[in-house]
Amino acid sequence: MLHFETGPGDVAASRFAVSPAGETVRLIGLLDRAPRRLLPSLMPRFQEAFAPLAALPDVRLVAWLSGPSYGADFASPPPTSMAQTIEQDAEAVRTTPPANVRAEVAEIRSRRAAPPDLATALDDPALADRVASAILLVWHAVLAPEWPQLFAVLQRDVRYRAERLAESGWGAALGGLHERLHWRDGEITIERVPDAWIHLDGRGLLLVPSAFVSPGIAVNYDEPWQPSIVYAARGVGLLGERVGANSGAGDAALAGLLGPSRARILQLLADPGSTTQLATLTGFSVGGVGDHLATLLAAGLLTRERAGRSVLYRRSPLGDALVAPREEMPTP
Incomplete structure (x- = not known):
């Protein structure tokens, strides 16, 4: 370990x-x-x-x-x-x-x-x-x-984890990063790798999201490099999917309710995203994405906040409930 x-x-x-x-x-x-x-x-x-x-x-x-x-x-x-x-x-x-x-x-x-x-x-x-x-x-x-679409996914992952690292520390940032990685009492442990004890000593960690790391995590602590963890980025499963290529009845129902384009955007916004990032991921025009975001926002399915020069959108609790697979919905 x-x-x-x-x-x-x-x-x-x-x-x-x-x-x-x-x-x-x-x-x-x-x-x-x-x-x-x-x-x-x-x-x-x-x-x-x-x-x-x-x-x-x-x-x-x-x-x-x-x-x-x-x-x-x-x-x-x-x-x-x-x-x-x-x-x-x-x-x-x-x-x-x-x-x-x-x-x-x-x-x-x-x-x-x-x-x-x-x-x-x-x-x-x-x-x-x-x-x-x-x-x-x-x-x-x-x-x-494929890089523009890929990079948009990596950027969104970084924004998600950087916010949590700054606001709540290691446990929040590393949560869900990989099943073999754990945070406890000031120590990050990674299972099923050779035994080593590395003191960061103020160097911090370099965290590198990836679409291709296999089997999902890699580490480097060799000198003279800053210790690093390469991990599978959130949202990689969305890469390369076609708009409207829904795989289940729940997705088809959502597209039937909202239209395939707005349904796709709502599905993508489990994590914060800007208009430009969403346009890159979907292939829609920036103007078209903006129109869809305005409609979803007015319906209460999204929230928005400013981060520097960008406006970021993410699903509201109502939007999460609408996207959630039927089997995950609470029983009345």
Whole structure:
């Protein structure tokens, strides 16, 4: 079991960030080893776009370096902000000190054998540059077309957890993050990982939401990086779904009552969202989303609040009751 010991300054020092390169590397690993773990709504598009690249030697290098149980930090260095770009990530990969690259490759080789045809490439002094180029290739061909929708989901997760971390501390922010992660008496524990006791000592945690982390959580506490937890973002199940593609009688009834577009927006607003984020997630125009939000707000199904320059909407208790599956509704 892994133990993160927290102190008084660690909440203030903790931050959220998103890594385009990290998401690309995790996606490569899933497509290479376990494509069925991808969302059914996204898997066909990703597999089709990835197929021409899968056998390229440098893409296979990234797949091997990415896991499954231990991956190379240099291939997906911890992100620094929510505004990180793929170009910044690639530059960070390229400029990894050669000694760090060699040490990480040696550690992975001690845990699992490299395919014979990749052995020479793993000793190449230009390995970091090759990895960065492969990440960029897969990003542009596979992930970039889906990134606006994906990033909107990650942003909403960060807003949800950051609010709770600031207002109520670790327990509220980490609640529901993963069944193996627990918070108690100043300590974060994660089950079924090698034993270690890490004192944060004011460094805080880097919390990284992901659409592709498998099996749902990953940790890094190697020097010199800030200790980090990569976790499955809330709302990832909504990615790639078509408007009106309802899966149950309750969804169909809601669409029949409100119309498919307003029903879709109401379903998305379990967590706060802005007009722009909702437009990205649904594919509707910003103006169209605004009209639907006004109608739902007037009906008492939403609340709204200002956060900086944004106005955020979320479901009201009445909206929650309307969306709740019938079997979860209280019996009169």
